[in-house]
Amino acid sequence: MAYDPEIYAAAVKTLAARRAAAEQDAALLRERACAQFPRLKEIDAALAATGTHIAHAILEGGNIDAAIARIQAENECLQAEMAELLQKGGFGVRNFAPLYTCPLCDDTGYHGGNMCTCLSKLLKEQAAARVCKGLSSDPKRFSDLSLSFYDDTPPAERALSPRERMRRIFAYCEQYAAAFSTHAPSLLLRGATGTGKTHVSLAIAGTVAENGFSVVYQPAGRLFGLLEEEHFGRRSGNTLETVLSCDLLVIDDLGTEFETSFVAATLYTIINTRMLDGLPTVISTNLTQEGLQSRYGDQTVSRITGAFEPLLFVGKDIRQQKRTAAMRS
Ligand SMILES: Nc1ncnc2c1ncn2[C@@H]1O[C@H](COP(=O)(O)OP(=O)(O)O)[C@@H](O)[C@H]1O
Ligand SMILES: [Mg+2]
Ligand SMILES: [Zn+2]
Incomplete structure (x- = not known):
């Protein structure tokens, strides 16, 4: 995957x-x-000279194997003595080797001639952070969600009240985010304006990102705007590659972007590619099933209906409820 030089x-x-x-x-x-232990300085210097000793033994000729074996035995004795002193001093290490974050590549980013997993993880995180950069959304958390905005009377006999339905949805989404893996299912958050879809989408994105996964969160309008500018060369970047390969993609408010054939084709590519790669996607939308169908076509929508876990958000516009409450107080 080719990332931006930045x-x-x-x-x-x-x-x-x-x-x-x-x-x-x-x-x-x-x-x-x-x-604390001046003897350590001597041991350290002696260990550092091992290479020179071996080189000398080779140059001097004679029984080279025996000479090297003797040097190695001495070396092991010195290492053991060092470890013992360090333990005595309570330093918690056996030698003075740096403790790198990644033991595979010693934080060089490469091992065995290949890119190390630690560097590819960093690249993914950087790429995701860059796609999210510039969003003016304050962090939204699951703990800020209240059930008091949702009616607790069931609309019909043996039906769930909006409050109970939303309680289950919040619990499911919180658990989904906490236990997220790249094998997690995709989610479709549907429902009217102001029922909490964006809030929940951001809470999922935030938790999953905190757990070290690469996450891209974008409102649909902004996402497709970026993709279109890059596609037609009006802007440089690898947003499409990032969007296709990040661990979790969250597209918020699908259906609010401009309706163009570029959007329909690109959405299909995104959903289809991520599905083939087994990567989860979270989509939120105000559109109904029919609305989605008429905008994006059967091919895309059948992919969504076939594989996305549907979550129907219910209730009255919370933004409006908060405004009314603020006016009364
Ligand atoms: N259950 C909730 N408890 C408290 N505030 C909420 C809740 N759900 C949504 N909000 C707040 O109400 C506003 C509208 O919610 P939002 O998630 O944007 O709705 P939607 O995306 O469904 O239109 C936001 O400011 C959000 O933080
Ligand atoms: Mg929204
Ligand atoms: Zn590494």
Whole structure:
């Protein structure tokens, strides 16, 4: 996957900072430990000279194997002595090697000639953060959701009250976000304006991102606007690749974007590709099933109906309820 140079630069900078911090910690530890046990300084110097000793043994000729075996045995003794002293001092390590964040690549981003998983994770996170950047939404949390805005009288006998229905939806979404994995199902949040869909979408996106997954959250209008500008070369970027490959994609307010053939085709590509790759998507919309069908066509909508968990948000416009309550007080 080809990311923007800016994204690479940011990820590489993060790795360099991790490496520098680990090396600084190691140097500090060496200093403190050697001050406490001066013998450690001698051991450290002797261990550092191992390579030179081996080179000498080879140059001198004679029984090279025996000489190298002797040097290695000495080396092991020194390492054991070092570990013992460090343990005695309560330093919690066996030697002065830096403790890198990623033991696979020592925070270089590459191992065995391939990109390390830690670097690809950083790139994904950077890319997702960049797509989200510029959204003026304050964080919305599950804990801010109240059930008091939803009526608790069932609309009919043996039907759920709006409050009970929403209680179940909130519980389901909170659990979904907390236990998110890339095998999680896709969700379709449907319902009228002001029933909490955006709030819940953001709460899901926030929790999943906090758990270390790469998340892209975008209102449909902004998302398709960006994709269109990049597609027609009016703007540079890899939004489509990010949107196709992020762990979780959240498209909020589907149906509020301009209705164009580009949007319909791109939505199909996004839904179909992510589905084939087994990646979950969360979509919120005010549109009904018929509304979705007439806007995006049968092919796209049958993908959504076939694979998305439908959650129907009910109740009266909460923004309006809050406004009325504020006017009364
Ligand atoms: N259950 C809730 N408790 C408290 N505030 C809520 C609740 N649901 C929504 N809100 C708030 O009401 C406003 C409208 O909700 P929003 O999620 O934007 O609705 P929708 O996306 O369905 O139109 C937002 O400010 C949101 O934070
Ligand atoms: Mg909304
Ligand atoms: Zn790594």
